Amino acid sequence: MLQDQTFLRIPGPTPIPPSVQHAMSQPMIGHRGSEAKELIQRIRPRLKTIFGTEQDVLMIAGSGTAGLEAAVVNSAMPDDEVLVIVTGAFGDRFKKICQSYQLNTHVIDVPWGEAVNPDKVAAYLNQHPNIKVVFSTFCETSTGVLNPIQDIAKVVHQTSDALLVVDGVSCIGGVECKMDEWGVDVLVTGSQKALMLPAGLTFVAASDRALNKMKENPQPRFYLNLNTYHDKLTDYSTPYTPALSLLFGLEQVLTLIEEEGFDKVVERHEMMKNMTRAACRALHLPLLTTDQDASPTVTAVQPNDVDPENLRSIVKQEFGLSLAGGQQHLKGKIFRIGHMGYSSPADVLQTISLLEIGLHKAGKQVEFGTGVAAAQAIYTQLQK
Amino acid sequence: MLQDQTFLRIPGPTPIPPSVQHAMSQPMIGHRGSEAKELIQRIRPRLKTIFGTEQDVLMIAGSGTAGLEAAVVNSAMPDDEVLVIVTGAFGDRFKKICQSYQLNTHVIDVPWGEAVNPDKVAAYLNQHPNIKVVFSTFCETSTGVLNPIQDIAKVVHQTSDALLVVDGVSCIGGVECKMDEWGVDVLVTGSQKALMLPAGLTFVAASDRALNKMKENPQPRFYLNLNTYHDKLTDYSTPYTPALSLLFGLEQVLTLIEEEGFDKVVERHEMMKNMTRAACRALHLPLLTTDQDASPTVTAVQPNDVDPENLRSIVKQEFGLSLAGGQQHLKGKIFRIGHMGYSSPADVLQTISLLEIGLHKAGKQVEFGTGVAAAQAIYTQLQK
Numbered sequence: 203m204l205q206d207q208t209f210l211r212i213p214g215p216t217p218i219p220p221s222v223q224h225a226m227s228q229p230m231i232g233h234r235g236s237e238a239k240e241l242i243q244r245i246r247p248r249l250k251t252i253f254g255t256e257q258d259v260l261m262i263a264g265s266g267t268a269g270l271e272a273a274v275v276n277s278a279m280p281d282d283e284v285l286v287i288v289t290g291a292f293g294d295r296f297k298k299i300c301q302s303y304q305l306n307t308h309v310i311d312v313p314w315g316e317a318v319n320p321d322k323v324a325a326y327l328n329q330h331p332n333i334k335v336v337f338s339t340f341c342e343t344s345t346g347v348l349n350p351i352q353d354i355a356k357v358v359h360q361t362s363d364a365l366l367v368v369d370g371v372s373c374i375g376g377v378e379c380k381m382d383e384w385g386v387d388v389l390v391t392g393s394q395k396a397l398m399l400p401a402g403l404t405f406v407a408a409s410d411r412a413l414n415k416m417k418e419n420p421q422p423r424f425y426l427n428l429n430t431y432h433d434k435l436t437d438y439s440t441p442y443t444p445a446l447s448l449l450f451g452l453e454q455v456l457t458l459i460e461e462e463g464f465d466k467v468v469e470r471h472e473m474m475k476n477m478t479r480a481a482c483r484a485l486h487l488p489l490l491t492t493d494q495d496a497s498p499t500v501t502a503v504q505p506n507d508v509d510p511e512n513l514r515s516i517v518k519q520e521f522g523l524s525l526a527g528g529q530q531h532l533k534g535k536i537f538r539i540g541h542m543g544y545s546s547p548a549d550v551l552q553t554i555s556l557l558e559i560g561l562h563k564a565g566k567q568v569e570f571g572t573g574v575a576a577a578q579a580i581y582t583q584l585q586k
Numbered sequence: 587m588l589q590d591q592t593f594l595r596i597p598g599p600t601p602i603p604p605s606v607q608h609a610m611s612q613p614m615i616g617h618r619g620s621e622a623k624e625l626i627q628r629i630r631p632r633l634k635t636i637f638g639t640e641q642d643v644l645m646i647a648g649s650g651t652a653g654l655e656a657a658v659v660n661s662a663m664p665d666d667e668v669l670v671i672v673t674g675a676f677g678d679r680f681k682k683i684c685q686s687y688q689l690n691t692h693v694i695d696v697p698w699g700e701a702v703n704p705d706k707v708a709a710y711l712n713q714h715p716n717i718k719v720v721f722s723t724f725c726e727t728s729t730g731v732l733n734p735i736q737d738i739a740k741v742v743h744q745t746s747d748a749l750l751v752v753d754g755v756s757c758i759g760g761v762e763c764k765m766d767e768w769g770v771d772v773l774v775t776g777s778q779k780a781l782m783l784p785a786g787l788t789f790v791a792a793s794d795r796a797l798n799k800m801k802e803n804p805q806p807r808f809y810l811n812l813n814t815y816h817d818k819l820t821d822y823s824t825p826y827t828p829a830l831s832l833l834f835g836l837e838q839v840l841t842l843i844e845e846e847g848f849d850k851v852v853e854r855h856e857m858m859k860n861m862t863r864a865a866c867r868a869l870h871l872p873l874l875t876t877d878q879d880a881s882p883t884v885t886a887v888q889p890n891d892v893d894p895e896n897l898r899s900i901v902k903q904e905f906g907l908s909l910a911g912g913q914q915h916l917k918g919k920i921f922r923i924g925h926m927g928y929s930s931p932a933d934v935l936q937t938i939s940l941l942e943i944g945l946h947k948a949g950k951q952v953e954f955g956t957g958v959a960a961a962q963a964i965y966t967q968l969q970k
Contacts, residue, residue, distance in 0.1 A: 204854060204930040205842040206603040219590040227611075458589040470588060521932045546588040548905045552936035555958050562966060570962040574939050575955025582946060 266392030269404030341373035650776030653788030725757035868960035
C-alpha cells in the first residue's frame with residue numbers, strides 16, 4: 203500500500219485542509235497581547251453566520267463534551283427538572299451529564315436510528331409542566347440521524363417556558379442552522395467535525411433568555427462558567443488560556459467557508475448525503491435511517507450479508523480508508539461513513555469505489571461500479 | 587466547490603506526501619557543516635536501488651533539463667557524432683541541447699505515441715559507425731510511451747562502442763530500472779515526478795566508461811561538470827550550494843519507498859497503468875499508445891468525440907482535478923493522466939469517477955460507473 207496515504211471518512215475527527223494545517227503552524231504569540239485580541243476580534247463576528255445567531259459564540263479550550271457540560275451547568279439550576287431526548291449515544295451523554303449533577307432528569311428514549319417525533323416532546327412537556335430545560339442532539343453521530351430541531355424548538359416554546367439546549371457537535375458548519383429564528387436557547391459544537399479543525403475547541407452560543415438565567419444560576423462551576431467567557435469576549439479575550447493554534451486554524455476555516463459561501467457548503471453536505479445514500483441503495487446496503495431522518499454529515503449502514511467489522515478492517519488495511527463502526531448496542535451491526543467538513547462529492551465517489559472493492563473482498567456479491575454510478579447520477583441531476 | 591482541495595493528476599509535478607512536506611519544513615542547517623554531511627551520507631547509498639546501479643547517483647540543484655544538459659556536455663566531446671532518438675517532446679529537448687553545443691547530431695524520428703524499435707537503432711548505428719553517444723528518453727512524458735531501454739542498450743553495445751545516455755525523468759522511481767545490468771551509461775532523473783518531491787533537484791548516475799570519458803572531455807562547462815559532483819560526493823558533499831530542503835524531503839521519500847518496498851512501488855505503478863487503460867477502454871476512449879509501449883507513470887488518451895481542452899477545463903473547474911493536455915502537435919488532440927509517485931489505485935478510481943462526470947458534461951454518451959468498474963476488476967484480478 204502507498205505509504206503516508208489515508209482516507210479519514212469517519213464522523214469526526216475529519217481531515218484538516220492544508221491551508222488550515224499551515225495556518226496552525228504559525229509562530230506562537232502571547233495570549234494576552236494585542237495580536238491575540240485582534241485575532242479574536244476578527245473571528246468573533248464570523249462564527250455567527252454558521253450558528254444563525256446574532257449572539258456571541260463563546261470559545262472554550264476543551265472537547266465537545268466540555269461544551270455539553272458547560273451547557274448543562276449553566277442552563278440548568280440545581281433543583282431544575284430537565285428533559286433529555288435520547289436518540290443515540292450522544293443523547294445518552296447529555297443524560298449522563300445531567301445525572302452527574304443530580305438533576306431531576308426525565309428522558310424520552312427514541313429507538314436508535316430514528317429521529318424524535320416533536321409531537322411526543324409536546325405531549326411529554328404537557329404532562330410535566332415543571333420541566334425547565336430540554337436537551338436534544340441535532341445530529342446524532344452514532345446513528346446518522348438529524349433531529350428536527352426547528353420543529354422541536356417550536357413545540358418546546360408552545361408548550362412550556364423551558365430552555366432548549368442543543369448538541370450540534372457533528373453537524374454545525376455543515377447544515378443550515380437558524381438558532382435565533384428557530385428559538386434554540388443554547389447551541390454547542392466542537393472543532394473536529396464540520397469545522398475542519400483538530401479537536402480541542404468547543405463553541406457555545408446562548409440566547410438572551412439563557413444568558414439571563416446563567417447569571418442567576420447558583421450551580422457551582424468555574425472553568426465552564428459561561429458568564430466569564432461572555433464577559434471576556436466583549437473585550438475580545440478569554441478568561442483562561444485560549445487554544446491559540448486552533449484559533450489560528452479557525453480563522454482560516456472561516457475564510458474557506460466564506461470563500462465557498464456558507465449556503466454552498468450546506469448544499470455540498472446535502473449532496474454528499476444524497477450521493478452516499480443512493481450508492482448504498484444501489485449496492486443493496488440497507489440504511490439505518492429514513493431519508494427524512496438522515497443527516498447530511500454521516501450515514502449509517504446496516505448490511506445484512508457482510509460483517510461490518512470485517513469490512514472496515516479490509517478497507518483500512520487495503521486502502522487506508524477509515525470508516526466508523528457502531529457504538530454501544532449497534533457495535534458490530536452497522537458501519538458509518540462520515541461526509542462532512544473537508545470532504546467533497548469527489549471524496550464520496552472515491553469512498554464508494556473503495557467500499558465496492560471492500561464488499562467484494564468481504565464476500566458480498568457486488569456489481570462493480572453500480573454504487574459509483576448511482577452517486578454520479580445524483581451528482582449530475584441535483585447539481586445547481 | 588470545496589475550497590483548498592485539488593487533485594494533481596498530471597505527469598509531474600506530482601503531489602507531495604504529507605510526511606515529506608513536513609520533513610522539508612525542518613529548520614535550515616549550514617550546508618558545509620557536519621549535519622549536511624551526515625544527511626548526504628545517509629541518502630547516498632539509498633538512491634542506488636532505484637537506479638539499479640552500484641555507481642554513485644549525483645545530485646545537482648536544478649530542474650531535469652539541467653540534468654539532461656549535464657548528461658550531454660559530460661558524455662559528448664565537442665567533435666563527437668551523436669544520435670538522438672526522438673519519440674516526443676523530451677527526445678526533442680535532447681536534440682535541441684545537442685544542437686546548441688553544435689554537436690554533429692543524427693536523429694531517429696519516431697511517430698509520437700510509438701516507442702522506438704531497437705532494430706532501427708541497430709541499423710542506424712551500423713550505417714553510422716562514428717556515432718559516439720546515443721541519447722534516448724525512457725518514459726516519453728508527452729506521449730506516455732516507455733521506450734524499451736533494456737533492448738536499446740543491448741543493440742547499442744552490440745553494434746557500436748557508443749555511450750547510451752537515458753532521460754529517465756518521468757519514470758525513475760516508478761518503474762524497474764537495472765542501469766548496470768542493462769548497460770545504461772548515463773541515467774538522468776528529476777525530483778518532481780515519481781520521486782514525490784518538488785522540482786529543483788536532478789539526479790545523474792554514470793557508468794565507469796562514461797566517468798572515464800568525462801574526465802578527458804574538453805567540452806567547456808562549470809556548474810554542470812559532473813567530475814566535480816562525483817569527487818565531492820566521495821566526501822559526502824556537493825561542489826556548490828545544495829538544495830537542502832529538497833534533500834530533507836528526499837530522505838523521507840526514500841524512507842517511504844523502502845517502507846513500501848521498491849518492488850511493491852513498481853507493482854503499484856504497473857497496477858495504476860493497467861487500471862487506467864482498462865477504464866479508458868471501457869469508456870470508449872482511444873489510447874494513444876499500445877499496451878506494449880505504455881508507460882506505468884502516464885497515460886495519453888486521444889478522444890474522438892470530445893474536445894480534450896474542454897474536458898480538462900470542466901474537471902478542473904468542477905473538482906479541482908488537473909489533467910495534462912498535449913504538447914506541440916498533439917496540443918488539443920490528447921489529454922494525459924499522470925499516475926506516479928504519491929498516487930494509488932484509490933486515486934485512479936477517484937480520477938476515473940470524476941473523468942466520467944467530466945465526459946458526460948462535455949457531451950459524450952457515458953454509462954456512469956463503467957470506467958470505474960473496469961478499473962476495479964483489474965485491481966481485484968491482478969492484485970498480488
